[in-house]
Amino acid sequence: MNVLMFKDHEAMSRYAAKLFIDQLQTDPQSVLGLATGSTPIELYQALIRANKSGEITFKDVTTFNLDEYLGVAADHPESYARFMREHLFDAIDIDQANTHIPSGLAIDPVKEGADYDEKIRQAGGIDLQVLGLGGNAHVGFNEPAESLSNQTHATQLTQDTREANARFFGSIEEVPTEAITMGMGSIMRAKKIILMASGQAKAKAIQQTVEGPITTQAPSSLLQLHPDVTVLIDEAAGSNLKETSYEIL
Ligand code: GLP
Numbered sequence: 001m002n003v004l005m006f007k008d009h010e011a012m013s014r015y016a017a018k019l020f021i022d023q024l025q026t027d028p029q030s031v032l033g034l035a036t037g038s039t040p041i042e043l044y045q046a047l048i049r050a051n052k053s054g055e056i057t058f059k060d061v062t063t064f065n066l067d068e069y070l071g072v073a074a075d076h077p078e079s080y081a082r083f084m085r086e087h088l089f090d091a092i093d094i095d096q097a098n099t100h101i102p103s104g105l106a107i108d109p110v111k112e113g114a115d116y117d118e119k120i121r122q123a124g125g126i127d128l129q130v131l132g133l134g135g136n137a138h139v140g141f142n143e144p145a146e147s148l149s150n151q152t153h154a155t156q157l158t159q160d161t162r163e164a165n166a167r168f169f170g171s172i173e174e175v176p177t178e179a180i181t182m183g184m185g186s187i188m189r190a191k192k193i194i195l196m197a198s199g200q201a202k203a204k205a206i207q208q209t210v211e212g213p214i215t216t217q218a219p220s221s222l223l224q225l226h227p228d229v230t231v232l233i234d235e236a237a238g239s240n241l242k243e244t245s246y247e248i249l
Pocket of ligand 1: 035036037038039040066067131132133134135139140141161165
């Protein structure tokens, strides 16, 4: 894993944007894997600016999002479909038909998951995947568990995750209990991965991701086995790392 430490979230987001801009300039037909949550918002803002200034275009880009809440329609204010429209898709020149998010209303989530992975395969696989990180080391909604799934699948959310996401809903009771998420295999098949994390609340999960044993109890630790992962963190997220010789960028 290539770990890069930044002085703050803004510097980290600028660097992530540069990696995406390089990717899109090298291959304007790239397939991007996208994430929700607060972490990538500044990255998306930088990509919107780069699109508006003509530095990059999304007209031939295809995207696949990691996950969606189950039981939540695409127009629900807290759906990840709406999040993506608001924070990225509505502000760039992408063809909305080329944006993909698992359906929160899937009647048969097993079929929805299999179809989703097949669509990723047919698009040629994900060239660059951005990931946020749960405080419990989840990626997408692959929660710590006895075993993990390869495929896109339906999953129960842990209490920790529902509490962490309650800030977006009126109360914890309104946070869905289930989601549909790319599996660890779907994520690990991406050619390149950028994992971003900032703040003290992610420090333990970052230590598990980068230095911990590979375990299903810390799903992000599986990324240690991927050949091309760049971990972007700020100082607070890196504060539990035992290796302390990171230059601050
Ligand atoms: C959610 C998402 C994850 C995201 C995580 C962290 O649970 N399913 O994909 O990485 O939250 O969110 P944040 O970036 O807001 O800390």
